Amino acid sequence: MSGVLWALIALPLAAGTVLLLCGRRADRASAPAAVAVMLVALGLAVTAAYTEPAVRAALLSGLPAELSVDGLSGLLAVTVTAVTTLVLAFSATEFGPRESRGRFFGLILLFAGSMLVTVTAATLPVLLMGWEVMGATSWALIGYWWRDPERVRAANTAFMTTRTADLGLYLAAGAALAANPSGSLALSDLSGAGEPWRSLITAGLITAALGKSAQLPFSFWLSRAMAGPSPVSALLHSATMVIAGAYLLLRIEPLLEASGWGSTVVAWAGVVTAIALGLVAVAQTDLKQLLAASSCAQIGFMVLAAGVGGTTGGTLQLIAHAAAKSLLFLISGVWLTALGTKTLTGLYGAARRYRAVGVLFTVGALCLAGLPPLSLWAAKDVLLAAAFEEAPALYVAGLVAAVLSALYSAKALWFVWQPVPPAESVPDTEPGTRHVPSRALPPLAVLALACVALGVLAFGPTGAAVSRVLDAAEQPTPKIWEWLLSAALALGTAGAAWIWGNRRVPLPTVFSRLFGSWLHVEPAAQLFLVRPVLALAHAASWFDDRVLDAAVRGAGRGAVDLAHWSNHRLEAGVAGSVSRVAFASRSLGRLARRPQTGQLHQYLAQAVAALTVLALVFVFVK
Incomplete structure (x- = not known):
């Protein structure tokens, strides 16, 4: 009998959604359709109260969705569907042609369906x-x-x-x-x-x-x-x-x-x-x-x-x-x-x-x-x-x-x-x-x-x-x-x-x-709960707009200034050092090319000069 329970839940929810989506186009048929849906739901509720079905479906990992009908929920399901049916039958005479009847009856069916979910939830x-x-x-x-x-x-x-x-x-x-x-x-x-x-x-x-x-x-x-x-x-x-x-x-x-x-x-x-x-x-x-x-x-x-x-x-x-x-x-x-x-x-x-x-x-x-x-x-x-x-x-x-x-x-x-x-x-x-x-x-x-x-x-x-x-x-x-x-x-x-x-x-x-004045509870709630919460919200908004935003904007400006300074100072120094190293390298290269003449007597003279320098070094070192 699990199908009875699924139908009891799904029927008013689905019908209410359809009426809402149709809007004004469903005005003429909305009242009889809503009453018919709830009459069927009433029959399903009576059947469910008698058979007491239970259903289970996958929802989240380790958290299945479970619905069940026992004595308490069965009596409540019958009560909800019966009263909803009578209210809908009455409402068919309550709303004139200028009212959005499709929206009204669609919302009523959705509301009744959600109440049935609440009643049968396990x-x-x-x-x-x-x-x-x-x-x-x-x-x-x-x-x-x-x-x-x-x-x-x-x-x-x-x-x-x-x-x-x-x-x-x-x-x-x-x-x-x-x-x-x-x-x-x-x-x-x-x-x-x-x-x-x-x-x-x-x-x-x-x-x-x-x-x-x-x-x-x-x-x-x-x-x-x-x-x-x-x-x-x-x-x-x-x-x-x-x-x-x-x-x-x-x-x-x-x-x-x-x-x-x-x-x-x-x-x-x-x-x-x-x-x-x-x-x-x-x-x-x-x-x-x-x-x-x-x-x-x-x-x-x-x-x-x-x-x-x-x-x-x-x-x-x-x-x-x-x-x-x-x-x-x-x-x-x-x-x-x-x-x-x-x-x-x-x-x-x-x-x-x-x-x-x-x-x-x-x-x-x-x-x-x-x-x-x-x-x-x-x-x-x-x-x-x-x-x-x-x-x-x-x-x-x-x-x-x-x-x-x-x-x-x-x-x-x-x-x-x-x-x-x-x-x-x-x-x-x-x-x-x-x-x-x-x-x-x-x-x-x-x-x-x-x-x-x-x-x-x-x-x-x-x-x-x-x-x-x-x-x-x-x-x-x-x-x-x-x-x-x-x-x-x-x-x-x-x-x-x-x-x-x-x-x-x-x-x-x-x-x-x-x-x-209902014991002045609403003004008390406004005074002791709503106003403090709103004041806290305004304070948080002010802190966010004035302090946090200013801090973020200041940090942004500081980062831009640091970038400009590093561009003008650090990068210029680095670029100068690189240029000087390159100049020295080129100078050393030019000096290194001078001995490379291709003439043997010059290479011999260079070797003699080098050996002489080495000999002098050895003499002076000892």
Whole structure:
């Protein structure tokens, strides 16, 4: 069945490349072609999840490329392909004829293919390839409307923030190679590395995962990513990119435990993010920003699950969150198109104006709030049971984050279900179409149905079957009081939030300023990281331009001057010496020619003179 896995990876990547190369020429056929490709990929993903194939191919000497499907990656592959298919089906009605549809759908397919590579990667080199392509295509999708400078800056911020964290993946790959010079970089073997390499691998992977999943301190990039089209937000921030980090942490859970410290760091990073970004979501006045902050908070639960060994609960949370959040993001796009606004005050009565969409939004928001019997309530209790077994403090912190989930979900519902205000009291907005395409409703209805139906995966024999599929260690089962406590907290908080809204009590100004601006993390990053790096870069540039270049130019001028001096002084002296030697040689030659007359009596006289001189020498010497 290896062909199924190769086809699952290659099909969206190849189709996306073709659509990108065709560009505008593929606009008419791009949407149906993309949906058809992902429907086939969905069938392949289901087949792969059932058969669990593995493939291996030559990559580098001693470093083969390996892909494999097990319980975790199989469930993720099905989730990715299913949500991508629904988002593509919705997007067919979202983009008008003036948009570059071929580019959009081509990028979506490339992005989905790279996510599938990331999910099925069995070795670090393959994981790096999928990770990098996923980051590049997310940058292109967030900045899809590239003529708007603000959107391009938002895409750059998201890309550079995640790229900074991605350096941890390279650190981990280098440490893994140093720990095992024979070349095996299989993810399943990382926990067996010796120290200090194991700690370096753990630190690198945790950093990369937290950055990709927008956990603190990297969360602010997800706020900027909201500048992209709503279908992009629905896909990137529900079932693909931002859950890639959480998936990686669930995948390397044995490494986190073997490190001795990784599990604790990951668990607390997740629960702190869930609480802090839950408060950020409560303070938002923009629906997409509220949903973005809630994505960070909900993914914090998945990260918490990875830290406490709650693989089953974390996976269920991931799948349920994918359905709920993609539904809510898509509906926010519907209202943005219809009403021309995404502010909560501008969405007064939106659910009353468009009843079908309002009901579907309510299902997604109630699921996000953790109300029973919807899927996120069930999934959250399963992972919180694992947290309770690990440390009661983590369980209490998780309950606080769950309460905040109910609070910000009820806030969103309160605004959209208010009576439709008079036209003169509506804030100025961009002109909307005042129309919701009927073809957009079926994908939304499927996602809403998933929010309701997926909860069954957490209960009884079905939950045990999921744990067996994941090959997870024995997972703690929530007790009755835990189910009841979480349900009571969610219902009570949602009711209190509704009453608070009806009384028109504003949030404290200090709270709104602190949490409404995403904890000022981006300005802090600019102050303590970006500006020092840029200052260092400018200093290095100045040193290069002023000092190094001046030194090089001075050395060059010195060499030229030395050449001129040597030419005028040394070479002239050498040439004079050579000339004098030649003159002396010629003079000696002329003198040597004089005795050579050719007359015998002169030769005899010369011989007599020479013998006489020799005789005198002998006489005087003795």
